[in-house]
Structure formats: C-alpha cells, structure tokens
Amino acid sequence: MTTTHTWITGPDAAAHAALALAPVTGHRSDGHGPDGHGPDGHGPDGHGPDGHGSDGHRSDRHGADHTVDCHRRLRGPYTGVGALVRALVPAAHAADPALPRAHTIEILTVAPELHALIGAAPATLTALAVPVERTRLYAPTRTRRIAHGITEFLHSWARLAPGGAPLTLAFTRVDEADHTDQEFLAILLRRSRTGPLRITVHTRGDGGDLPGELRGALAEHTRCTPLDVRAGTRPTGEGRSRDALARAFVASDCTGEDPAEREAYDALRAAEPDAAVALHEGRAAELREVPGAFLGALPYHLERGSSRGRAGEALREAADFAVERGFYHALYDYGVRGREFTDPRTETVQYWQIATKATTALAVLGQYEEAEDLYLDLRCMFDEPGLHLFTGYAMAMIYTRFRSAENRDHRRAKAAINGSIALASQWEDREERAFHLTFQQNGLALVEMHLGNLDEALRLVELGMERLRTELGPDQHRLHKSVLVHNRGKLKDALGRPEEALADFLKVIEADPHYPDYYFDCADVRRKLGDPRGALADYDRAISLSPPFWELHYNRGDLLLEMGRTEEAAAEFARVVELEPDQAEARASLADLLLESDGTDAVRALVADGLRLDPAQPRLLCVRGMLALRDGEADAARADFDAALATDTTLVGALAARAALAHEAGDPARALADLDRALGQAPDDPDLLYNRAFVHAAAGSWDAAARDCDRALGLPGADRGELLALRSRCAARPDTAPDVLEEVS
Known part of the structure; x- marks a missing residue:
C-alpha cells in the first residue's frame, strides 16, 4: 500500500x-x-x-x-x-x-x-x-x-x-x-x-x-x-536540583516523560506535600487565562491543590461546557471526578447535578445500563425533589429512547415519567411549576407516541404550549417553547396532517432561523406535499447552516433522483460515502446510478469497498450480481442475488434479476415466483408488470400476460411501445414468445 x-x-x-x-x-x-x-x-x-x-x-x-x-x-x-x-x-x-x-x-x-x-x-x-x-x-x-x-x-x-x-x-x-x-x-x-x-x-x-x-x-x-x-x-536530571526537576514536571502539567523529573516530583510529594501543593497552585494560577486550560490542566492542578471547593467548581464548569458542546466522553470524566470533590451532605444539589452529568453522558453514549444503575444509586441516596424530578424523566428516556429498540420498555417509562409529573405538579413556585410540568408532560408525549397514542401525545404537547403561553413571559424558556412547536409539527405529520405540520415547522423556523434540523423536517413534509423545489431549497438552507451532515446530503440526493437529476443525485450520494463510508444505502444508490451510466470500473471499486465494510449488505450484493451478469457469469450473479435475498427477502432488484436468470434457464415457475414477490413490494411498477407478462406469455399463459399488460399501461412511466407490442402478441396468441425483458433496479 x-x-x-x-x-x-x-x-x-x-x-x-x-x-x-x-x-x-x-x-x-x-x-x-x-x-x-x-x-x-x-x-x-x-x-x-x-x-x-x-x-x-x-x-x-x-x-x-x-x-x-x-x-x-x-x-x-x-x-x-x-x-x-x-x-x-x-x-x-x-x-x-x-x-x-x-x-x-x-x-x-x-x-x-x-x-x-x-x-x-x-x-x-x-x-x-x-x-x-x-x-x-x-x-x-x-x-x-x-x-x-x-x-x-x-x-x-x-x-x-x-x-x-x-x-x-x-x-x-x-x-x-x-x-x-x-x-x-x-x-x-x-x-x-x-x-x-x-x-x-x-x-x-x-x-x-x-x-x-x-x-x-x-x-x-x-x-x-x-x-x-x-x-x-x-538528558536526565544531571545538573538540576530536585526542586527544579519537580517544578519542570509540574510545568509540563505532569505529562513529561523525563524519569528524573517524575521521580523528583514523587519524592517531593512524599517528603514535602505542602511544597507539591504549592507547585500545583502556582501552575493553576498561570493557566487561568490560557485558552482551553479550564477543560484540562487547570482542574487537574486544582484537584491537587489546597481547596477541594475550587477543584469541584472547576470540574463543574468543565462539565457545563462539555454538556453544552456535546463532548460526552469528557463529560463522563468530569462528572466522575467532580463527584469526588463535592460533599453530598453540604452540597447536595451540586453533588447530584454533577453526578447526573456523568449519567447523561452514559445514556447518550449507549451505556444505558450503567446510567440506570447510577440513577438508582442517587435516588437511594437523596430524597431531594429536584433530583427525583430529573432522574424520573431521565430514566423514562432511557426506557423509551436510549435503549435499543428490542430492549425498550415504554410501560416502565410511563410509570417513571408519571412520578415526575406528580412531583412537578406540587412545585411551589408558579413559573417553575409551569415549566417543570410542561417539560415532564412533553416527555410523556414521547412515550405515548412510542405506544402509538398519537392523539394523546398531541394533546399533551398542546396543553404544555398553552400553559407556557399563559404562565410565562414571552422571553422566558424560548427554547422549550420552540421545541414544543416542533414536536407538535412532527406529531401532526405522523397523524397524516402534513399541511398543519408544515405550518408548525415554518413557525419554529421563524423563531429559530439558524437551527438546521428544522429545515430538514420542513423539506421532508414539502416532499409529501408535492413541492420538490421547496424541499430542495430547505435542504440547501440546512446544509448552509450546519457542519457536514451526511443525512442532509442523502435526503437531497434521494430528492434529486426523484426529480430525474441523476448526475446531481450521484454527486450527493458520493458526498455521503466520502463523509461516512459505512452508509450502505447511499453507496448502493451511487453504484446503481454509475451502473446505469456504464461506470463499471468505478462501480466495482465502490462495491468492493462497501462489501469489505459489510460483507452481507444486500443492495451491494445485488449490484455485484448485476456486474457479474454483464460479465456473462450467470452462476456468480445468481449466488449474489441469493445472498442478497437471504438478508433482505424484499429486495426488488435482486428478485427481478433472479427471475430473469430463472427464465433464461427455462424455469418459468421460479421466475414467476420471484416476480410475484417483487410485485408484492412494488405493485405499481410497470417494468415488473411487463416482465411478469413476458414470462406468462413465454409459458403460453396469454390471458395472465394480457392482464399484466393492461394494468401496466395505466401506470406512469410505462414503456407503452413495448407493452402494446406484447399486448398485441397476447391477442394474436402466436406460437413464439417475445424476447425482451425490462431491467428493474
């Protein structure tokens, strides 16, 4: 290499x-x-x-x-x-x-x-x-x-x-x-x-x-x-005093490799711990204005300094920054360390707040069992209402959102969030009660949505919107107000009310015009409403507001493909593959487009790289089978189609291609079985109907062939010339069958 x-x-x-x-x-x-x-x-x-x-x-x-x-x-x-x-x-x-x-x-x-x-x-x-x-x-x-x-x-x-x-x-x-x-x-x-x-x-x-x-x-x-x-x-420590060596080690933020410096520092800590503490305090003072030091060296030295309180404050500051930026691995580290420098008896709120930063990190990173255990520990340690309010919500999210799909427990989630709603309803401060109750009920709305209770989820969201409108000022909790509007739009979309969903998405964009996810959702609804140009403009706006985001490029490519702009679609799918090579759907869509434009060599490399990442990826196996067909290797092609269908029994392209191979091998029954399965997935595909009509005609089943032709002729995108020619043959019932099948991708 x-x-x-x-x-x-x-x-x-x-x-x-x-x-x-x-x-x-x-x-x-x-x-x-x-x-x-x-x-x-x-x-x-x-x-x-x-x-x-x-x-x-x-x-x-x-x-x-x-x-x-x-x-x-x-x-x-x-x-x-x-x-x-x-x-x-x-x-x-x-x-x-x-x-x-x-x-x-x-x-x-x-x-x-x-x-x-x-x-x-x-x-x-x-x-x-x-x-x-x-x-x-x-x-x-x-x-x-x-x-x-x-x-x-x-x-x-x-x-x-x-x-x-x-x-x-x-x-x-x-x-x-x-x-x-x-x-x-x-x-x-x-x-x-x-x-x-x-x-x-x-x-x-x-x-x-x-x-x-x-x-x-x-x-x-x-x-x-x-x-x-x-x-x-x-060089070792020759010519430098023990104190000078120890100072050098601390000046490296205790990352230096010189063994003499490390040994001198260890010796100083053992013999004169106060002197070592003074070195850390001095280094911390030097670092206070150094960019980024508050996330690394500064809390490290304060942890080894003279004040547990200052160390705890520094770690909480670092954790706040990390959670705001989405630095979840570091957030877990700050949470664990911060807990050690916060007294649970005298700093109860600070203790559980820093501890729950660590649990948040674990849940987001998929380590939800560890997060749940830590939440349970905290709930056992304290009877503080704020803690139980927060952790009830957090555990509900673990059960309904963060767990893998097969391990979710929406019933347990609902029980946990109802406990938090009960606490929120008793909150003394009116404005805080309004926010907490709305926030918790928004969480319950997510659980209800997952349970299939969309109308109840919508009711809860709208109840919260009205509560915040009447009980909070216009500048209070603007973010959560926008989240509720966005959630209402998503629920209306799920309920089959795309026009109302679009209105909500446009409303939230007006309130928060630089948040890219809203344009993503807006574009998806515009596509449902038959406005591809508007959807394309929304995708473009989202791309302009976000760091590279592969999902945006995939959806934009899919839309361009629907619009018949295949070269632009191929460029978008190529962009996805460059950003995240394991996105097999984008890779397969790009391979399909390149195959249509006869970019055989490029397709081979694309498919080989993709199958190296995921040897069983069905769409890529199907494309490799198509390449084998072009090379005249029917057995290799059939093996790839079989392998693709073993993973995805509904893959239309593999079913259609395997049906063609079965027909060429003189096995119309197997060909028809695959075409029937393919049409079960894509009943309005005129090319599939033509192919089944072709196989019926070849087997002498002229009436069945005619029915498929008539059905296909009424569909958009049909090749009317080929279909009418085959329909005429069906009417004439000749002794010889047609000899052209449509390729189905």
Missing part, C-alpha cells in the same frame, strides 16, 4: 527527535524545543500565554509545519485540534476571511476564543439559552460533523497557503488524547488519502488501546515506524 502519512510509535522524546529530523518541505514554528516544551514555560503544547501557535508560513527546513500535542490533560476535548486551529486560522483569515467564516461553527467549537477574529457563529436558541433553560442535547454524532468541517477547512487552507508544498501536520501523544481528537484524526487520515496534507501521528504505545476507527485508519492510511526506546532520549 502506498501512503503519504506516517505513524510513529515510541516514547515522547524519540518521537520529537524523529519529527525534528524528518526531511519534509516546511518548517516548524510552534515553539517546541528538543524536549517538547516551549520556551515560555506553558507546557508541552508549544503555545504561549495567548494560546496562539505558529503563523502558518513555510520555508525549506526540517520538521512538520505544525506539531501539536494531543494529551487530553492539557486542554481536554480537542486539545490537539484546538491548538492547530489557533495556529492556522489567523493566517487563513488574513489570506481569505471567507475561508474560516465558512467553518465558523466548527472552528468556534474547538477554539471558542477565535470569535474575536472571525466573528460569532449564527445564533440558535440552543446556543443562546441560559443553563437553566437549556433543554436540548446535541446528538453524539455532532463531534463527527465538527471533525469533517475542520478536515475540509484544512484541505482548503492547504491549497491556498503560500509555498505550494503540502501542509505537513504532526499530532503527538494521540493515545493520550480525548475522544474528540482521536475521532478527528481517524476522519482526517481517511479523507486525506490524496491531497495537500502530509500527516504524522505519534502514539507512545502500539495503538492497541485506541478506538477501532482510529486503529483502522492508522493501519490503512499510514506507514508505521516503531522507534527504539533509546532513540532521542532526553
């Missing part, structure tokens, strides 16, 4: 030595010295007090253009990506302000302080809501969208940056990175197979503890270079 990217494994010092000596076009301007620490004493990520790194210029020297340390202890989520973005965006903005502005959401998610340079992202009610009014969680896939957006920013900047040589990026200590950095690197490597980037990834180990997606990307898209443990070894 030919690749332009490198994976270095080995200790930090060896990695930095290898990176410094790597003969690439470009220079490192991130402030790293040979030991990986910047001269400003602000830790191993190479950033000065202002948090900004290199200036983006290049020259013909050794080393990467930009090297960033990904150790999550430094800056928490997006430690590496944030450092890289802070280094690149100022130069990109100076060269072409439109480039970073096109990725404002992604850039400000990983480096919020850059808003002063590039401006704020379009405001949504979700982003504007104060913490006590925030009732919406981002999907766990949001960080994938952010990763795709940053990847596309890097590709665009690399093509614009001066010098013309590839932009070389190095990411160190990736095995110590937060999930967000690791997810980003997996996507960056896969999407940079060709192009203007040269990437080096460093892990201290062999990658065995990395997430599967990143391990796969490293294996497929890099050359692995294990380094000798002795290579580039740093």
Whole structure:
C-alpha cells in the first residue's frame, strides 16, 4: 500500500527527535524545543500565554509545519485540534476571511476564543439559552460533523497557503488524547488519502488501546515506524536540583516523560506535600487565562491543590461546557471526578447535578445500563425533589429512547415519567411549576407516541404550549417553547396532517432561523406535499447552516433522483460515502446510478469497498450480481442475488434479476415466483408488470400476460411501445414468445 502519512510509535522524546529530523518541505514554528516544551514555560503544547501557535508560513527546513500535542490533560476535548486551529486560522483569515467564516461553527467549537477574529457563529436558541433553560442535547454524532468541517477547512487552507508544498501536520501523544481528537484524526487520515496534507501521528504505545476507527485508519492510511526506546532520549536530571526537576514536571502539567523529573516530583510529594501543593497552585494560577486550560490542566492542578471547593467548581464548569458542546466522553470524566470533590451532605444539589452529568453522558453514549444503575444509586441516596424530578424523566428516556429498540420498555417509562409529573405538579413556585410540568408532560408525549397514542401525545404537547403561553413571559424558556412547536409539527405529520405540520415547522423556523434540523423536517413534509423545489431549497438552507451532515446530503440526493437529476443525485450520494463510508444505502444508490451510466470500473471499486465494510449488505450484493451478469457469469450473479435475498427477502432488484436468470434457464415457475414477490413490494411498477407478462406469455399463459399488460399501461412511466407490442402478441396468441425483458433496479 502506498501512503503519504506516517505513524510513529515510541516514547515522547524519540518521537520529537524523529519529527525534528524528518526531511519534509516546511518548517516548524510552534515553539517546541528538543524536549517538547516551549520556551515560555506553558507546557508541552508549544503555545504561549495567548494560546496562539505558529503563523502558518513555510520555508525549506526540517520538521512538520505544525506539531501539536494531543494529551487530553492539557486542554481536554480537542486539545490537539484546538491548538492547530489557533495556529492556522489567523493566517487563513488574513489570506481569505471567507475561508474560516465558512467553518465558523466548527472552528468556534474547538477554539471558542477565535470569535474575536472571525466573528460569532449564527445564533440558535440552543446556543443562546441560559443553563437553566437549556433543554436540548446535541446528538453524539455532532463531534463527527465538527471533525469533517475542520478536515475540509484544512484541505482548503492547504491549497491556498503560500509555498505550494503540502501542509505537513504532526499530532503527538494521540493515545493520550480525548475522544474528540482521536475521532478527528481517524476522519482526517481517511479523507486525506490524496491531497495537500502530509500527516504524522505519534502514539507512545502500539495503538492497541485506541478506538477501532482510529486503529483502522492508522493501519490503512499510514506507514508505521516503531522507534527504539533509546532513540532521542532526553538528558536526565544531571545538573538540576530536585526542586527544579519537580517544578519542570509540574510545568509540563505532569505529562513529561523525563524519569528524573517524575521521580523528583514523587519524592517531593512524599517528603514535602505542602511544597507539591504549592507547585500545583502556582501552575493553576498561570493557566487561568490560557485558552482551553479550564477543560484540562487547570482542574487537574486544582484537584491537587489546597481547596477541594475550587477543584469541584472547576470540574463543574468543565462539565457545563462539555454538556453544552456535546463532548460526552469528557463529560463522563468530569462528572466522575467532580463527584469526588463535592460533599453530598453540604452540597447536595451540586453533588447530584454533577453526578447526573456523568449519567447523561452514559445514556447518550449507549451505556444505558450503567446510567440506570447510577440513577438508582442517587435516588437511594437523596430524597431531594429536584433530583427525583430529573432522574424520573431521565430514566423514562432511557426506557423509551436510549435503549435499543428490542430492549425498550415504554410501560416502565410511563410509570417513571408519571412520578415526575406528580412531583412537578406540587412545585411551589408558579413559573417553575409551569415549566417543570410542561417539560415532564412533553416527555410523556414521547412515550405515548412510542405506544402509538398519537392523539394523546398531541394533546399533551398542546396543553404544555398553552400553559407556557399563559404562565410565562414571552422571553422566558424560548427554547422549550420552540421545541414544543416542533414536536407538535412532527406529531401532526405522523397523524397524516402534513399541511398543519408544515405550518408548525415554518413557525419554529421563524423563531429559530439558524437551527438546521428544522429545515430538514420542513423539506421532508414539502416532499409529501408535492413541492420538490421547496424541499430542495430547505435542504440547501440546512446544509448552509450546519457542519457536514451526511443525512442532509442523502435526503437531497434521494430528492434529486426523484426529480430525474441523476448526475446531481450521484454527486450527493458520493458526498455521503466520502463523509461516512459505512452508509450502505447511499453507496448502493451511487453504484446503481454509475451502473446505469456504464461506470463499471468505478462501480466495482465502490462495491468492493462497501462489501469489505459489510460483507452481507444486500443492495451491494445485488449490484455485484448485476456486474457479474454483464460479465456473462450467470452462476456468480445468481449466488449474489441469493445472498442478497437471504438478508433482505424484499429486495426488488435482486428478485427481478433472479427471475430473469430463472427464465433464461427455462424455469418459468421460479421466475414467476420471484416476480410475484417483487410485485408484492412494488405493485405499481410497470417494468415488473411487463416482465411478469413476458414470462406468462413465454409459458403460453396469454390471458395472465394480457392482464399484466393492461394494468401496466395505466401506470406512469410505462414503456407503452413495448407493452402494446406484447399486448398485441397476447391477442394474436402466436406460437413464439417475445424476447425482451425490462431491467428493474
């Protein structure tokens, strides 16, 4: 395998030595010295007090253009990506302000302080809501969208940056990175197979503890270079006092690899714990104004400082930020640590609030059994009404929403949410009672919807809307008011009232015009109402407001296909496959379109890659069978159609193709059986009716053939010439049968 990217494994010092000596076009301007620490004493990520790194210029020297340390202890989520973005965006903005502005959401998610340079992202009610009014969680896939957006920013900047040589990026200590950095690197490597980037990834180990997606990307898209443990070894502590060595270790945010520094620090903690605490306190003071440090190094040092209270506050601040941004892996970590620095007896509310941040993370990430256990523990510990209100709702959502479909328990969910509704109805403050009761009943509406009680779900939502309208001011809980309107629209759509659903979606768009999901739903309803152009405009608007979002491109491609704009549809499906290769439906739709345009070689590669990801994917097996038919390999084609139908018994294309093979083999009974099954799925497909008429005619069943022809002639899209010719044969009842079948995809 030919690749332009490198994976270095080995200790930090060896990695930095290898990176410094790597003969690439470009220079490192991130402030790293040979030991990986910047001269400003602000830790191993190479950033000065202002948090900004290199200036983006290049020259013909050794080393990467930009090297960033990904150790999550430094800056928490997006430690590496944030450092890289802070280094690149100022130069990109100076060269072409439109480039970073096109990725404002992604850039400000990983480096919020850059808003002063590039401006704020379009405001949504979700982003504007104060913490006590925030009732919406981002999907766990949001960080994938952010990763795709940053990847596309890097590709665009690399093509614009001066010098013309590839932009070389190095990411160190990736095995110590937060999930967000690791997810980003997996996507960056896969999407940079060709192009203007040269990437080096460093892990201290062999990658065995990395997430599967990143391990796969490293294996497929890099050359692995294990380094000798002795290579580039740093000098030991010779010539430095124990105190100096310990200070150096703390200055590295306790991530340094020099064994002498670590030993000196451990010895200081054992012999003079107060002195070690003072070092952590001093380092915490230095970090207070460093961008992103409040998510990583700052709480770490405060946890080892003199005040449990300040440590708890720092961890709660980090958790609040993480839940607002959808950083759920980090949120779980902050929740667990924050619980240790919050006293359940004297800080009861703070305790259960930080603890339930961890449970929220677990539920969103699919670890719902662990979340449920922790909720039960908290409910056993406290009789605090707020806790039982919150956890009753949360457990109901686990039962009705977060569990896998086969493990959901809507009855148990309803019991849990009814308990929370009872508590909310007794709330003393009138305005708080109105909000809590409405919020809980909105949760009950979801349960009722899952139980099939759509009218009752709609009643509950409308009851809540009226309550908030009459009991709260117009500027209170604007986000939740918009959520209720949106939910009413979805229920009306489910009840078969698309015109009313569209009115609700337009109303919520008026209130929250920069939230992309609303346009997605609006487009779906417009399609049902026969307004494809309006739906296309909605999809386009949603795409303009969101980081790359594969579902939008898939739906847009599907709509374009319906509109007969096949080349544009193929481009959308290709976009989906580039973003998320495991989206088999988009891959199969693209393969079908390429097959129609005779792009056989491209289809072979597309199908081979897809079946490598999912060997039993039925639509891709069907396409491979079609390719085998074109190659004259009937047995291989039949085997693929059989395999496809073993997984999906309703796959029309495979049934029709297998029927054609059966007919050619002289087995009309088997051909008719497959065509009957296909028409059971697509009763108004004129090509299928023609094919069944053809087989009936070939078997001498002229009346059955005539009935299929007559039925097909009344359908849109019918090939009237072929059907009329076959109908004439049926009337004449000749001795010879027709010899042309329609291809059905």
